[in-house]
Amino acid sequence: MNNFFNKALLIASLALTPISVVTAQDKVVFSDSFSSNSNQWLEASNDVADATVKNGVYQITSKGNRSFLALRDVKFNYKEDYTIEAKLTLNESANTNAFNSIKFGYTKDGSYEYGFNGNGSLSVRKLIKGKGSMVIAPTKLSGFNAYNQNKLSIIHQGDSVHFLVNDKIWKSTKALPFFGPKIGFKVGSKNTVTVDDFYIGYGVGDFGTATVTETPAAPEETVVKLDIGETAPHFVAQRVNGNDFELDQAQGSFTLVVFWASWNPKSREQVTELNKAYKKFAKDNFKVVAFGVENDKDSWIKAIESDKTEKWIHVSDMKYKKSDIVELYQIEELPKNFLLNTEGKIIAVDLDKEFLINKLNDHFN
Known part of the structure; x- marks a missing residue:
């Protein structure tokens, strides 16, 4: 298959649309200005995280390679029409790919996340039994600065859910059925986030006093940049054992992201060659993340075993072909690969074995 798609795939970014304000005050379900920890948010001070409610804010630092969750039961x-919103500030990020989110509709069986990262991207993700999929793929929003205080709002109105940034519509989608009653925050690995003024209520808009009345503007098509020096787009996919893997977990290592398929002969040939380079640098700070463009798990696993790339x-x-991640990386033909530095930035594209060895020699020798 020489032409994986007939044309390059584009990522749509909706123009921000203002909301209008009405005067009715609707029912408050839950609110917290964090003047005290009367709502008993999780606090911590250990090797994993620092989290404290103090001076009118809830500040959370996730120190390790995993995210930190703080959740409350809010039934x-x-x-009904509802609003969920919080003011969030990314204070510090050693891992700019990691997403920080309002997490809602949570049980162990499923949840949703509306979040942003230090690179200025926003996304909406659904998780079912630990397996993630994108409701709205990560998209950079022009003018959005994650290091300023930003109000993120989730407004359910009729058959739609609107995701707002600072009282303006960012994206809309069909209504999302909740899995459970827990709502709160997720802070990505090696990030520090401050939360102000968390609110949940019936009705729509800012503390029940705003309503979405305008149709979002037509999409403006913008191509996600995959040039040398750009940060590789974040994604979440499932490992062979079914567990989630987030690309930002590879930060701190030189990482080759490979797009391949068990059914594609050219992919299999390149995988065999790249594996020789991997073995040469396996003891160094080098990883390979191989994304399989697949729909048959058994064939995928057999190819991994046959190619001896289990590590x-x-x-x-x-x-x-309907993968959001394939679309995000604009894959037109297989195989395709991207070499990332320890900060997750693209430093080379479409490497063969010799090119990869030379690039890694430059960094490790």
Whole structure:
């Protein structure tokens, strides 16, 4: 398959649309200005995280390679019109790919995350039994600065859910059924986030006094940049064992992101050659993340075993050509690869074995 897609795939970014304000005050379900910890948010001070409610804010630092979750039970009827919103500030980020989110509708069986990262991207993600998929793929928003205080709002109105940034519509989608009653925050690995004025209520808009009345503007098509020096787009996919893998978990290592497929002969040939380079640098700070463009898990696993690449980080979403991640990386033909530095920035594209060895020699020798 020489031409994986007939044309390059584009990522749509909706123009921000203002909301208008009405005067009715609707029912408050839950609110917290963090003047005290009367709502008993999780606090911590250890090797994993620092989290404290103090001076009118809830500040959370996730120190390790995993995210920090702080959740509360808030029971309300998600089928009614409602608003969830919080003011969030990214104070510090040693891992700019990691997403920091309002997490809602949570149980162990599923949840949603509306979040942003230090690179200025926003996304909406759904998780079912630990497996993530994108409701709205990561998209950079012009003028959005994660290091300023930003109000993120989730407004359910009728059959739609609107995601707002600073009282302006960013994206809209169909209504999202909740899995459970827990709502709170997720702070990405090696990030520090401050939360102000968390609010949940029936009705729509800022503390129940705003309503979405305008249709979002037509999409403006913008291509996600994959040039040398750009940060590789963040993604979440499932490993062979079903566990989630987030690309930002590879930060701190030189990482080769490979797009391949068990059914594609050219992919299999390149995987064999790249594995020789991997073995040469396996003891150094080098990883391979191999995204399988697949819809047959058994064939995928057999190919991994046959190619003897079990030590690579193998991931897939089993969506074949309809994969959001394939679209995000604008894959037109297989195989395709990107070499990332320790900060997750692209430093080379489409490497063969010799080119990869030379690039890694430059960094490790």
